[in-house]
Amino acid sequence: MNRVHYNISGLQNSEIKTQLKNALDKIEGISMVNIDVARDSIEVGYNQSTDENLIKSCIENVGCNIIS
Structure with a gap:
């Protein structure tokens, strides 16, 4: 499983x-x-067939912005 933190x-x-x-x-x-609302962070676990760009787009479509 891959993990990504934003x-x-x-x-x-x-x-x-x-x-x-x-x-x-x-x-x-x-x-x-x-x-984690207090830390303004999210961690997502996903399998290798899932496109990480799809995860980013989903977060942004809800109205949140990813901070680099």
């Missing part, structure tokens, strides 16, 4: 956290989603 902005409340988790859970191959 620092993100836009996690204002638990509603956005739930939307983000639900959106990521719909992507085939994602096996783990850990969102």
Whole structure:
């Protein structure tokens, strides 16, 4: 399993956290989603057939921004 960690902005409340988790859970191959609202970070576990760009797009489509 691959893992990726992002620092993100836009996690204002638990509603956005739930939307983000639900959106990521719909992507085939994602096996783990850990969102830390206090630290504005997210960790995603996924298999090798999952495109990491799809994960990034999903995060941004929910309204969060990935901080590089």
